[in-house]
Amino acid sequence: MEALAQPKTKRQRAILSLIAARPIHSQDELALLLEQQGYEVTQATVSRDIKELGLLKVALKGGNGGTFKYVEPTVGPAFASRLHRVVSEVVIQARSSLNQIVLRTHPGTAMMLAAAIDNAGWPEVLGTIGGDDTVLVICEKPETTPMIKQRFEDMRGEQ
Amino acid sequence: MEALAQPKTKRQRAILSLIAARPIHSQDELALLLEQQGYEVTQATVSRDIKELGLLKVALKGGNGGTFKYVEPTVGPAFASRLHRVVSEVVIQARSSLNQIVLRTHPGTAMMLAAAIDNAGWPEVLGTIGGDDTVLVICEKPETTPMIKQRFEDMRGEQ
DNA sequence: ACGGTTGATGTATAATTATGCAGACTATGA
């Protein structure tokens, strides 16, 4: 029952392209655009596709034009892990050396951050030590440490 | 044209608490919950509030239960929303007596929470004192204190 | 090949959300 499910998959990929390219204001509109690309489907199918893709319906502020559009989950707000939220909330700076990363945080929040990192269970992280405003993260290997550090920085940035 | 727009603003704040506290599957459901908090409004008004708040409708994967819920956009960390995130992250328990609310938190996070509350600038709150795992919130009047406590509890929700 | 099962989809319609319009209220200026 899972062989060349191509049609559905390709169509859903097309949907992702379409919503990324411009604001789509309704499922009918989407169905019409899909038709122009050779996918003949009804609004009902589009509704199911959207549900499966986990797309988000974003309310648009500016009253004119449509009132909402669909976006991909990764672009939209995050439903980030607890670690993600904590990092974006408390981390001020991240630096690394060899297999160690030092995270500077707002005063009093380091222990919470350390706990959140432990909890995330990243395999590349051997352990953490949290003080008051500093967390030391011990990584498995020096080679991958910059990547882990980058991961923390990514979590801060996007906010 | 902009004087004591309190009612609408307060209601929208209540909406943010509600959607953070649990999955809301329809605007009618939201209107009902608001009614229980003393805000008597129709689905039409809720629809407008949601649009103004820029809330997102998120499709839920697991077919059972509802098929979507509303969430707050995480972009642009407004103060209220920062407080909201912090509360949901660190608060364990809220109790009140007279004009005081005692919030128990995870160890080491109380100061951050106290700062976040101060920052939110709620007019009903005179000030806060943060220790290690406890924050004392001094409210303006005993009468409104349970309401403020409720607000914290709403923010905790489940995540 | 055949009955049973699963997945995908259309149709029709239920469920939900958005909005045009009107009324109530507030603030402002003459």
Added chain:
DNA sequence: TCATAGTCTGCATAATTATACATCAACCGT
């Protein structure tokens, strides 16, 4: 005070989305 303008809201309803049901095709084990 009165007229005017702006905001907020409910009502009724249009617009949109979700889903129950039926159908069809592919697949599986016998």
